[in-house]
Every structure is written in C-alpha cells, then in structure tokens.
Amino acid sequence: xxxxxxxxxxxxxxxxxxxxxxxxxxxxxxxxxxxxxxxxxxxxxxxxxxxxxxxxxxxxxxxxxxxxxxxxxxxxxxxxxxxxxxxxxxxxxxxxxxxxxxxxxxxxxxxxxxxxxxxxxxxxxxxxxxxxxxxxxxxxxxxxxxxxxxxxxxxx
Ligand SMILES: Nc1nc2c([nH]c(=O)n2[C@H]2C[C@H](O)[C@@H](COP(=O)(O)OP(=O)(O)OP(=O)(O)O)O2)c(=O)[nH]1
Numbered sequence: 001x002x003x004x005x006x007x008x009x010x011x012x013x014x015x016x017x018x019x020x021x022x023x024x025x026x027x028x029x030x031x032x033x034x035x036x037x038x039x040x041x042x043x044x045x046x047x048x049x050x051x052x053x054x055x056x057x058x059x060x061x062x063x064x065x066x067x068x069x070x071x072x073x074x075x076x077x078x079x080x081x082x083x084x085x086x087x088x089x090x091x092x093x094x095x096x097x098x099x100x101x102x103x104x105x106x107x108x109x110x111x112x113x114x115x116x117x118x119x120x121x122x123x124x125x126x127x128x129x130x131x132x133x134x135x136x137x138x139x140x141x142x143x144x145x146x147x148x149x150x151x152x153x154x155x156x
Contacts, residue, residue, distance in 0.1 A: 001142050003094060003095055003135065004092050004094045004095075004135035004136060005092070005093040006090065006091070006092055006093075006135070006136075006139060007091050007092070007093055009018070010071075010109065013107050016138065016142050019055050019154065020098050020099040021098070022091060022096065022098045022099060023058055023097050023099050023100065024058065024059040024065070024068075024099075024102065024105065025056060025057065025058050025059070025099050025100065025101050025102065026056050026057065026058075026059060026065040026066070026068040026069035026072060026084075026102050027053075027054045027055070027056035027069070027101050027102065027103045027104070028049075028054060028055055028069050028072075028073055028081065028084065028103075028104055028106045029056070029087065029103055029104065029105050029106065029140060029144075030054075030067050030106045030109070031105060031106065031107050032123060035125065036123040036124060036125050037054075037123070037124055037125075037144065038054070038055065038113075038121060038122075038123060039052045039053065039054065039086070039121065039122050039124045039128070039130050039133075039137075040052070040053060040054070040076075040077065040115070040119045040120065040121045040122075041119045041120040041130075041141070042057045042096070042119070042134065043117040043119050043123070044118065044119055047094075047096050048134055050132075051132050051133065051134040051136065051137075052122075052128075052130040052131070052132065052133045053133070053134040053136070053137045054066075054074055054103070054137055054140060055072070055076055055077050055150075056069060056072050056073070056101075057072035057075075057076065065084070065086065065102040065104065066104070067082045067140065069084050069104055069106075071082065073106075073109070075115060075116065076115075076116055076117055076119070077113055077115060077116065077121070078111055078112065078113060078114030078115075078116055079109040079110065079111040079112075079113060079118075080109060080110045080111055081108070081109045081116075082107070082108035082109060082110075083106070083107075084104035084105075084106055084107070085104055085105040085106070085107070086102065086103075086104050087103045087104055087105050087143075088139075088140075089101065089102050089103070089144060090136065090139055092135065094135075094136075099136065101136055103140060121152060125149065126145055126150045126154055127152070127153055127154055127155055127156045128141060128154060128155050129156045131155065131156075133155060138154075138155075140151040141146065141154035141155065142154060
C-alpha cells in the first residue's frame with residue numbers, strides 16, 4: 001500500500017504536524033440488488049488517475065456528508081440517489097492530503113449511469129478483478145468481505 005497510511009480516526013497524522021487538517025470526503029458504496037458494488041476509475045488529471053475507487057468527492061463549505069454525496073454522484077455519474085446510509089469513517093494519510101472518508105451505502109437511485117468525467121465503471125464483486133484499487137478504497141473490500149463471510153483475498 002505505497003504512499004498512504006490508514007490511521008485510526010482520532011490519531012495524530014504521520015506527517016505535517018498537528019495543524020494538518022483532514023479534508024472531508026463523502027463516498028458512496030452503491031449496491032445493486034444482487035450485491036454487486038460500483039467501482040469507478042479516477043479521471044485523468046486527478047491524483048491517483050486510473051485507480052479504482054468508490055465514487056464520491058470532497059465536501060463543500062456547509063455541506064453534510066449526504067448532501068455532498070448527492071451532489072457528487074449527480075455531477076460525476078449522473079444519478080440521483082435515494083437514502084445514503086452512513087456506514088464507516090476512515091482517516092487516510094496520503095502525501096497529497098490527510099482525508100477523512102465517510103462511506104455511505106446507497107441501495108436506490110434514479111437515472112442511468114453516465115460517466116461525466118471520462119471515468120470507467122464496473123459492477124464489481126469479491127474478489128475484485130479491477131486493478132489497481134486506491135489505497136483508501138481497499139478497506140471497504142475487507143468490510144464487505146467480513147459482512148458477507150467471504151474468505152481469502154479481496155483482490156484477484
Ligand atoms: N471518491 C473517493 N475518494 C477516495 C476514496 N478513497 C480515498 O482514499 N479517496 C481519496 C482520494 C482523494 O484524496 C479524496 C477525494 O478527492 P477528489 O479529488 O477525488 O474529490 P473531488 O471529486 O471533490 O475532486 P475535485 O473537485 O477537487 O477535483 O479522497 C474512494 O474510495 N472514493
């Protein structure tokens with residue numbers, strides 16, 4: 001897992017000193033009725049371009065996680081989500097930023113998937129065939145595996 005450290009929420013960040021402020025990010029784990037989950041690739045021009053992740057993005061000033069997730073998923077993949085079910089929060093210390101990822105499960109939405117930033121997308125299952133997976137998205141695969149009683153490696 002080069003270039004990023006997963007740290008327990010509340011721990012002091014590895015680099016940048018105590019003033020390094022975490023950037024809040026809302027992330028959606030879209031679940032199809034058959035259990036498949038949506039992965040999207042990071043667009044060109046962003047850090048970790050081409051890596052697979054769960055769709056989402058940074059909170060804007062004054063937004064809640066759910067509001068940001070609703071906005072980001074509409075802007076980036078063209079859908080309008082129903083409820084966002086808060087799931088887990090994870091702090092990841094990247095060289096480019098310390099990010100606090102708020103993962104939400106999303107089971108219902110309207111609209112057709114439309115990759116508006118030139119991303120690729122895949123309905124994935126365990127073990128995930130897509131590669132490489134963004135370091136900050138890997139724990140989600142472990143959480144899904146634990147929930148599902150899936151044994152072994154989560155990536156092929
Ligand atoms: N969307 C998403 N971001 C993740 C995941 N895991 C992970 O570490 N991240 C990190 C990567 C980035 O540092 C940060 C998200 O920032 P971003 O640059 O993609 O957000 P954004 O779409 O708002 O981008 P921009 O408006 O600044 O261009 O969160 C994940 O599964 N999904």
